[in-house]
Amino acid sequence: MALKNSPILGLQSFLLLVVMFMLPSLLFTKPNGEPFSFLENLQGSHQGQKLEGVCKLKRYLEKFGYLQYNDHSTHANDEEFDDQLESAVKVYQLNYGLNETGTLDSRTMEMMLRPRCGVPDIINGTTRMRSGKMKRHQPGPLSFHIAPQFAFFKRRQKWPYTLTKASLTYRFRSSVEVIDLQTLRPVIAQAFAKWAFVIPFTFSEAQESQTHWNITIGFHKLDHGDRHAFDGPGGILAHAFAPTIGWFHYDADENWSPNPNTNQIDLESIAAHEIGHVLGLEHSAIPEAVMYGLFSAGEQKRELHSDDILGIRTLYGLDR
Structure with a gap:
């Protein structure tokens, strides 16, 4: 027997259509505001305080390798600025050449x-990134140099x-x-060419007929299937x-350009950096290096620094 029309069935159908219409936007809504903006409310915070947003700070430092609570810790998800968090902040400050105060001072916040x-600065609990400060090389008032960073x-992974x-x-x-x-x-x-100039590698785009290639490059949003979701603009x-x-x-939500203005991110600078990771380098502590992990809108850093060159040649045994 055919179902008779009823107000209830009509309402259900209407609601179903509304949900179906809204579902894509619910699934792909971008995060509100800049992903790291919560940090602005924590400037000056230090060990012993309880503040809203400290839990997000813990997630930030955990994401980039600085913090790892054990399974029995009571502080992993609370808002307390505990000893372990203070230690993590100090390591961050060390890596980026800041005063190791353990406090979220203005310079640390800026970074x-x-x-x-x-890519995390610390992987599997081991940091090989060190302060990029000038270090004494030999006695004498002018005998300073930038140590390799x-x-x-x-596991020193590299390509055959x-x-x-x-x-x-x-x-x-x-x-x-x-x-x-x-x-x-x-x-x-052009980004590949910078690396090919200092190591005996050739890089070429695979033909469409090829079923195997080594490197895959693309733009993606938010959760894109590699267990490392992007976070929207910024x-x-x-x-x-x-x-x-x-x-x-690349994070598809960023404002990308091959010739960036002050509000855009340079495609080639980021490509040169990420290719460095693809080849086997982690982050450098030298701000001028391509492998330095922080960027600014409008910044162009397309030429390899001597630290980048020494790093990649050392990895592949070319500077023995």
């Missing part, structure tokens, strides 16, 4: 609020390599179209994975 690479992934040549291929695969390939191709080729700009995974992802 933490900057957009950055999503490059770092490798813990011989002393003759290594050839890696890449392909573009995005879930969101942000920059057309005609614009993106020369930018990426915050994390991009991330990449150690050899030989070969994934390099």
Whole structure:
């Protein structure tokens, strides 16, 4: 027997249509505001205080490798600025050449609020990133130099390599179209060329007929299936994975440009940095290095620093 029309069925149908219409926006809503803006309310905070937002600070430092509570800790999810958090802040300050106060002073806040690479500074509890401060090299009033600050992934992962040549291929695969390939191709080729100039690698785009390639480059939003979700505009700009995974992802929610103004992020500078990760380098503590993990809108850092060059050549055994 056919169902008769009823007000209840009509209302249910209407509500179902409303939910179906709203579902995409519910699933893909961007976070409100800048992802790191919560830090602004914590300036001056220190050990012993209880403040709203401290829990988010713990998540921030945990995300970038500075903090790891054990399973039995009572402070992992509370708002207390405890001893372990103070120690984590001090390590962050050490890595970025700041005074190691353990307090969220204005200089520390300035650094933490900057957009950055999503690759942690500390991986598996081990930091190979060190302060980029000037260090004494030999006796004498002018005998200072910048010590090497490059770092490798813990197991020194790298691509298979011989002393003759290594050839890696890449392909573009995005879930969101942000920059057309005609614009993106020369930018990426130029970034690869900077690394190819200092190590005997060749990098070329894979042909569409090829079923295997080494490096995948693309734009993605929020949770995009690699267990390292992006966070909307600001915050994390991009991330990449150690050899030989070969994934390099831009955050599609950023304001990207091949020729950035003061409100845009430079495509090539970020590509040069993430390619460094793809090849096996971690973050450097030298602000002028391509492998430095923090960025600013409008900044262009497309040329490899001597620290980047020494790091990649050391990793591949070229400076023995």
